[in-house]
Structures are given as C-alpha cells and as structure tokens.
Amino acid sequence: MLNNIIGLERTDNNMDLTSWAVVQPINQKNYYVEFLKRDEQLLAVRMQQEEARNKMVKKAKDRDRALAEGRQVGPEEDMDDDDDQEAEEDEIAVGNKTIVVHIGSQNLRVGMANDALPKTVPMVIARRAEKSESEENDGEPAPKRRKLDNGKVWPEAEKRFGDEFAQKFVAMSNDLKVRMRMNKRKVLPQSRDMVTSYNKRTMFDTITEHNDTLRIEWTDVSDGPEFVTGRAALRIPDNSEPRYRLFWPIQYGVVNEADYNSASVLYNDIQQIIEDAIRTELKLDLKTKKDWSEFSCVIVIPDYYERIYVTNLLQMALAELGFGKVCFIQESLAASFGAGFSTCCIIDLGAQKTSICCVEDGMVIDNSRVNLKYGGSDITEAFVKMIIYNHFPYAEVNLNRRHDFQLMEELKQKFCTMLEADISVQLYDFHLRAPGQDTRKYTFKTYDEVILAPMGLFKPEILNDSGKLTGxxxxxxxxxxxxxxxxxxxTSTAQAEILTSIAPEAAVAPPPKPKPKKLNGINGIAKDELNPDSRRGSMVPMDGTPQPSAASSPARKMESTPQPDGIDAGTPLPGDLTTSKADEPEPEEEEPLSIERRDDILPIHPLPSAIVTSITHAAKGSPHKTRDLLSSIMVIGGSSNVNGMTQYLEETLQALLPSYGKEIMISRPPRELDAQVVVWKGAAVFGRMSRTNDSWINGFLYERLGERCLAHKLMWAW
Known part of the structure; x- marks a missing residue:
C-alpha cells in the first residue's frame, strides 16, 4: 500500500531494454593507447626498415650464389664494403636507373641522372586535322591586310601593326638615343633611314637544293601516322597530305586549355611526348610495365605550381607510365642545386614565362615566388614586328608557319643584344628554307631593334599580351x-602585391587602420611614407608601372638620379629594403587579393620591379638577409643568353636601389654551364642522392594513400 502511494511499485517485466551489449565507460583516470607511440608505427620508418630488409636479403642471395658457383667467400661481416665505396656504387646504380624530366612551355629536357647534359625535345605534338595552324588565321604577328581588286596587298610597314605599336616603338627608340648620348656613345642621325632604304631595295638570291649543304630533311607523313612528337613534328610541311596541326600542351607555364576540348586528351598528349622522348632520345627499349618499373623518375615542377597539375603528373608517372618510384622538386630549388648556391634569388627567363624565387638554406621561400607571363617568345614576336616596321625584306613572315617560327627564333638568338656598344647599322644575312621550294638567301640591315626587343622585359608595354588568358x-x-x-x-604575397598593383580595383581587403609613424634609422624618413601598406592598391597606369604619390619624399629624392631605360624616375624604394635593425619586424600581412580573382589578371610587370618585390617579401625587413639575396642573384633560362642581359639588369637594379648599389651582384651559372639546363642538372643531382632523399613515392604507397602521400613525401608544405 505504501509503494502505491509514493510511486515505487515495479511495473516492468524484468526484461532488458535492448539486446545489444552495453559498453561500459572506460576509467578516465587510468587508460593508455599506443597510437604513434613507437617508431615502427611511422610510415617513413617502416619503409626504411623494409628497404634495409630487402638489402639484407639481396646480400644473402649474392652470398649464396657465390658459394654455389664455387667462389671463395669470406665471413659474413667481411661482405660489407667500405661506407664511401658503397655510397659511390649506390649513387652510380641509382643514376643509371633514374630518369630526370623537366617540362617547359617550349622544350622538354629529359635524360638519365648520370648524364652530363640532357636531351632537348620540343614540347609539341602534331595530330591529324583538317587545317594546319598557319591556315586558321592570318598568323602572328597578325598582319593587317586590305583587299584590292587585284588581290591582297600588304599595307605600308609602318602601319602594319597599328598606330599604337608604332608610337611605342618610336618612343623607345628616342629614349635609347637619349641614353646613348648621355653615355657618350656615337649616334648617327640618319641610321633608321639607312636601314629602311637598304631593306626596301634588297632582293633575295636563290640557291638550288643540291648546292645547299645545310638543307633540311622534312618529315614524311605520307603513311598518315596518328601523331608525331618532338622535333619531327616541327619538320612536317604546313601543306602536307594529310594535314597536321601542332598542339603545345603547356603554355605560359600552365596547361594549355585554350586549344583542347578535353582534359584527358590534354594530359594524354603530355604523357605521349614524354614517353616518346624517353624511348627515342634516351634509346631505352621499354615495352612492358615491368621494364618501366625498373626506373625511377624525378619530375621538375614550377615554384608557383598548381596542385591538380602535380597530382596528375604523379598519376601519370606511377599509374600510366609505370615508373617504380617518383619524386618532385621545384625549379628554383633544382637551380640552386645545379649552381651550388645555398642562399640566392633565382630569375628564370623561360620561353613563355618568367619566374622569380628566393631560396634559403635549401628551401624555397614561399612568399617570394613571382610568376610573370612573358619570356623569349614575346621577345621573338616583338623583334619580328620591329624588323618588319623597318621594311624587312621577307615581309610575308608568319610565326604560325613552322619553318618561319624556327627561322625567327634563330635570328633572335643570333642578333639580339643588350649591349649599347653593339648598336649601329649592321648588315646580316639569313637563309630561308621552306618545304617544296629552293633555298633563298636574304640580306638585311638592322639598327636598334636588336636591343629594343629584349628590352620588352623591362618595358612590357611593347609586348603583345592578347589571348594569354583565353580558355x-x-x-x-x-x-x-x-x-x-x-x-x-x-599562394605568394609577392605575387599578390604585383597583381594588386596591376589591377587595384581587384583588391578586396579593407584599408588598414592608420599606424603611428616610425622614423627610419637610416635617413630619418617616416616609415609610412617610405613603405605604403601593401593592402592599399597603388594607383598605377595600365602598363603596370607603379607610380608614387606626389607627396612621397623618396620619389622626390630619386628624381635627380639618372635612371636606365625601363625604370621610372619616380619609382619608390621598397620599405623593407631600408628597414633598420632597430625596427621590430611587423607581423606578416594577409594577401590583399582574393584567390578567385587572380586568374582574371594577367601578371605582366617590369622585371626589375618584380625582382625587388620578391626580395622584399623574402627578407621580411632583415637588412642582412636583403644584402645576402641582392649579392647572390642568378639569372638562368634560355632568354638569359641574350648578350649583355646580366650587365643591363645589374645596372638597372643598382639605379633602382642606390643604397644597395655595392651589394647588388648578378651572376651566371658557374663552370660555364648552359643557363638552359641548370634546373635539369640540379634535379639530376637530387635524384642521385639515394641515402638522403626520402621524398620518393612508390606504387605501393600511392595505391594506398593516393595523392595524400604528397603531404608526407614532399620537401615543402603541401
């Protein structure tokens, strides 16, 4: 009765609420797990132990084989060779089985790690199509034709590329004359008239095929192969039967999406070019997956890479080609390996892109990476426009024709210079070899176009930037x-600052709060006046050259300093380059430009200003690090082979940074190494370091982790 009153009567049927086993809570005061508590649980340690185990098994098999053959074998401990000798043998063995691949926009460099120099193969593939690339449009540089009753007629050379180009070309030529007169160099008043009058009346000489000792063997495609890669693709006649169209899978340092309709076809072309180059150039008979698995591969990727591009290369190398193991290295780091520099600023002047990056103690400084979309191809196009402006005798040149493209590249490499002492009226000749016709010998004269074309790196407004963001x-x-x-x-704060200066309206970050002015310890200038906050988009004209405000005191000081061509007299000094040791380093700022907007802005910027921006973000206000980087600048890449490029760039930087004039030093690759192969050479050195290189990714690891293995194996933060 009492239970019914207080509600304590038992009403259940003595059955459990569930048939599942009830897990009792653990004792929170006394529990222990072994997750990642022992070295054997780490992936890197397990793989090292597995490699040591395989080596021990191999030694035992070699010992048993020697005993079976009747050879005298000492005690087991005597089987171990000297450490130095074993390391040398391992390096030779690894080098003989390691292929180094450096993919560029215009050329592919491939070779064994033990080779002295790589094989250079054009990064191009020709596929059957209805029309060749030269038949699709008027060509590049795009000539403006006007139709008359009697057919197509070329307009006057001065008007062929429009008034805008003519005005820029004449302005650069006048600036060069002023500079040469200041440097006490002789300038003839009628030099251009002498060039144009000669080029107008000159005619070509015909050389028959049997008298031409350097005639070209054109690729025969009469049997109609599906595709042709490399150098043979460039030797296919434009009017071949069947027709072939050239595809360049890499353009401006990134994959070429404009000329393709499928991403799988794009990466398949990259794989096909690499595969054919390895088989033909390295003369390796690789027929089965087992043959490919015996080789390792070192792939060079850009400093300012894209993750999807790297993951696709990893899948291509391991899953498609079937390499035994693969590792990646960045271009600037590979260049520092090849040149033997531990701390330096690498300037890579490539065919279609220019990359700037600072390396310190074997690591790439992320915020110093700069990628500009111009290079040697832009110099070639500007050079062709300038010589046509001066009535080049071969006026129907078309850079979309394969033989014309190779001819203009050859003329640029021979005649372009950056030395003012070489600027005078010069007489040159060249041979035009086209399929289906006799060789023609032309003579022509040049004047200042040989220096104004490569000066486009310093004044990029003369370069053609149309179509570089297409697709x-x-x-x-x-x-x-x-x-x-x-x-x-x-991401890179240096790249973001350059993009913000090009398009200030793209900056989305709010303006910073005003800071109290601190006096600089060097010259007493207010630091806020010397270094405006990078969050505020500097007002710049469309040509991309930063302009200071009227009240900027450094600008007024630099107005009295004579500046070389390509540098505005009002360009302010970067504040980080003049920060005293007494100033406390400021916290790293967030990037002022949204990631989504970067693909909409074409990074075209004067080269010296981009170098200063890269070093500024790498030094982070440290004068000591600034001097170290300025004194160890190395210029590499094919476009750096222009005569006098290093001296001109050094003079430009010294005028831009007069307070660091004595520290600035630009060097070339040591040991007379070709500037085009420094990156490949460093990657080859990296691939031979079998004992210290722990960044190899094999098929076993990729099968289980996929692209996540990159976060564990790359030498930098993925």
Missing part, C-alpha cells in the same frame, strides 16, 4: 580544400 579554367578547375571548400593552391 583559362575552361577544362580544369582550381584545387579546393575538402574540409572548408576554399581554394588551396599555393
């Missing part, structure tokens, strides 16, 4: 983080 992100989207959904491609 961007049409096939391949950027990489996104799987957790927050934000883009996770590498």
């Amino acid at each position: 961007r992100r049409k096939l391949i989207d950027r990489s996104y983080d799987i957790y927050d959904g934000k883009p996770n491609d590498p």
Whole structure:
C-alpha cells in the first residue's frame, strides 16, 4: 500500500531494454593507447626498415650464389664494403636507373641522372586535322591586310601593326638615343633611314637544293601516322597530305586549355611526348610495365605550381607510365642545386614565362615566388614586328608557319643584344628554307631593334599580351580544400602585391587602420611614407608601372638620379629594403587579393620591379638577409643568353636601389654551364642522392594513400 502511494511499485517485466551489449565507460583516470607511440608505427620508418630488409636479403642471395658457383667467400661481416665505396656504387646504380624530366612551355629536357647534359625535345605534338595552324588565321604577328581588286596587298610597314605599336616603338627608340648620348656613345642621325632604304631595295638570291649543304630533311607523313612528337613534328610541311596541326600542351607555364576540348586528351598528349622522348632520345627499349618499373623518375615542377597539375603528373608517372618510384622538386630549388648556391634569388627567363624565387638554406621561400607571363617568345614576336616596321625584306613572315617560327627564333638568338656598344647599322644575312621550294638567301640591315626587343622585359608595354588568358579554367578547375571548400593552391604575397598593383580595383581587403609613424634609422624618413601598406592598391597606369604619390619624399629624392631605360624616375624604394635593425619586424600581412580573382589578371610587370618585390617579401625587413639575396642573384633560362642581359639588369637594379648599389651582384651559372639546363642538372643531382632523399613515392604507397602521400613525401608544405 505504501509503494502505491509514493510511486515505487515495479511495473516492468524484468526484461532488458535492448539486446545489444552495453559498453561500459572506460576509467578516465587510468587508460593508455599506443597510437604513434613507437617508431615502427611511422610510415617513413617502416619503409626504411623494409628497404634495409630487402638489402639484407639481396646480400644473402649474392652470398649464396657465390658459394654455389664455387667462389671463395669470406665471413659474413667481411661482405660489407667500405661506407664511401658503397655510397659511390649506390649513387652510380641509382643514376643509371633514374630518369630526370623537366617540362617547359617550349622544350622538354629529359635524360638519365648520370648524364652530363640532357636531351632537348620540343614540347609539341602534331595530330591529324583538317587545317594546319598557319591556315586558321592570318598568323602572328597578325598582319593587317586590305583587299584590292587585284588581290591582297600588304599595307605600308609602318602601319602594319597599328598606330599604337608604332608610337611605342618610336618612343623607345628616342629614349635609347637619349641614353646613348648621355653615355657618350656615337649616334648617327640618319641610321633608321639607312636601314629602311637598304631593306626596301634588297632582293633575295636563290640557291638550288643540291648546292645547299645545310638543307633540311622534312618529315614524311605520307603513311598518315596518328601523331608525331618532338622535333619531327616541327619538320612536317604546313601543306602536307594529310594535314597536321601542332598542339603545345603547356603554355605560359600552365596547361594549355585554350586549344583542347578535353582534359584527358590534354594530359594524354603530355604523357605521349614524354614517353616518346624517353624511348627515342634516351634509346631505352621499354615495352612492358615491368621494364618501366625498373626506373625511377624525378619530375621538375614550377615554384608557383598548381596542385591538380602535380597530382596528375604523379598519376601519370606511377599509374600510366609505370615508373617504380617518383619524386618532385621545384625549379628554383633544382637551380640552386645545379649552381651550388645555398642562399640566392633565382630569375628564370623561360620561353613563355618568367619566374622569380628566393631560396634559403635549401628551401624555397614561399612568399617570394613571382610568376610573370612573358619570356623569349614575346621577345621573338616583338623583334619580328620591329624588323618588319623597318621594311624587312621577307615581309610575308608568319610565326604560325613552322619553318618561319624556327627561322625567327634563330635570328633572335643570333642578333639580339643588350649591349649599347653593339648598336649601329649592321648588315646580316639569313637563309630561308621552306618545304617544296629552293633555298633563298636574304640580306638585311638592322639598327636598334636588336636591343629594343629584349628590352620588352623591362618595358612590357611593347609586348603583345592578347589571348594569354583565353580558355583559362575552361577544362580544369582550381584545387579546393575538402574540409572548408576554399581554394588551396599555393599562394605568394609577392605575387599578390604585383597583381594588386596591376589591377587595384581587384583588391578586396579593407584599408588598414592608420599606424603611428616610425622614423627610419637610416635617413630619418617616416616609415609610412617610405613603405605604403601593401593592402592599399597603388594607383598605377595600365602598363603596370607603379607610380608614387606626389607627396612621397623618396620619389622626390630619386628624381635627380639618372635612371636606365625601363625604370621610372619616380619609382619608390621598397620599405623593407631600408628597414633598420632597430625596427621590430611587423607581423606578416594577409594577401590583399582574393584567390578567385587572380586568374582574371594577367601578371605582366617590369622585371626589375618584380625582382625587388620578391626580395622584399623574402627578407621580411632583415637588412642582412636583403644584402645576402641582392649579392647572390642568378639569372638562368634560355632568354638569359641574350648578350649583355646580366650587365643591363645589374645596372638597372643598382639605379633602382642606390643604397644597395655595392651589394647588388648578378651572376651566371658557374663552370660555364648552359643557363638552359641548370634546373635539369640540379634535379639530376637530387635524384642521385639515394641515402638522403626520402621524398620518393612508390606504387605501393600511392595505391594506398593516393595523392595524400604528397603531404608526407614532399620537401615543402603541401
């Protein structure tokens, strides 16, 4: 009765609420797990132990084989060779089985790690099509034709590329004359008239085929192969039967999405070019997957890479080609390996892109990476326009024709210079070899176009930037983080500052709060006046040259300093380059430009200003680090072979940074190494370091982790 009153009567049927076993909570005061508590649980340690185990098994098999053959074998401990001798043998063995691949926009360099120099193969593939690339449009540089009753007629050379180009060309020529007179160099008043009058009346000489000792053997495609790669593709006649069209899978340092309709076809072309180059140039008989698995591969990637590009190369190398193991190295780091520099600023002047990056103690400084979309091809196009402006006798030149493209590249390499002492009226000749016709010998004169064309790196407004963003992100989207959904491609504050200066309206960050002015310890200038905050987009004209405000005191001081061509007299000094040791380093600022807007801005910027920006972000206000980087600048790449490029760039930087004039030193690759192969040479050295290189990725690891293995194996933060 009492239970019914207080509600304590038992009403259940003595059955459990569930048939599942009830897990009792653990004792929170006394529990222990062994996750990642022992070295054997780490992937790197397990793989090292597995490699040591395989080596021990191999030694035992060699010992048993020697005993079976009747050879005298000492005690087991005597089987171990001297450490130095074993390391040398390992390096030779690894080098004989390691292939180094450096993919560029115009050339592919491939070779064994033990080779002295790589094989250079054009990064191009020719596929059957209805029309060749020269038949699709008027060509490049695009000539403006006007139709008359009697057919097509070329307009006057001065008007062929429009008034805008003519005005820029004449302005650069006048500036060069002023500079040469200041440097006490002789300038003839009628030099251009002498060039144009000679080029107008000159005619070509015909050389028959049997008298031409350097005639070209053109590729025969009468049997109609599906594709042709490399140098043979460039030797296919434009009017061949069947027709072939050239495809360049890499353009401006990124994949070429404009000329393709499928991402799989794009990466398949890259794979086909690499595969054919390895088989033909290295003369390796690789027929089965087992043959490929005996070789390792070192792949060079850009400093300012895209994650999807790297992951696709990893899949291509391991899954498609079937290499035994693969590792990656960045271009600037490979260049520092090849040149033997531990701390330096690498300037890579390539065919279609220019990259700037600072390396310190064997590591790339992320925020110093700069990628500009111009290079040797832009110099070639500007050179062709300038000589046509001066009535070049071969006026129907078309850079979309294969033999014309190779001819103009050859003329640029022979005649372009950056030395003012070489500027005078010069007489040159060249041979035009085209399929289906006799060789023609032309003579022509040049004047200042040989120096004004490469000066486009310092005054990029003369370069043609049309179409360089066409098709961007049409096939391949950027990489996104799987957790927050934000883009996770590498970023660089130096690149963001350059893009913000080009397009200030793209800056989305709010203006910073005003800071109290601190006096600089060198010259007493207010630091805020010397170094405006990078969050504020500097007002710049369309040509991309930064302009200071009227009240900037450094600008007024630099107005009295004579500046070389390509540098505005009002360009302010970067504040980080004049920061005293007494100033406390400021916290690293967030990038002022949104990641989504970067693909909409074409990074075209004067080369000296881009170098200063890169070093500024690498030094982070340290005068000592600034001097170290300025004194160890190395220029590499094919475009750096222009005569006098290093001296002109050094003079330009010294005028831009007069307070560091004595420290600035630009060097070339040591040991007379070709500037085009420094990156490949460093990657070959990296691939031979079998004992210290722990960044190899094999098929076993890739099969289990996929692209996540890159986060564990790369030498930098993935």
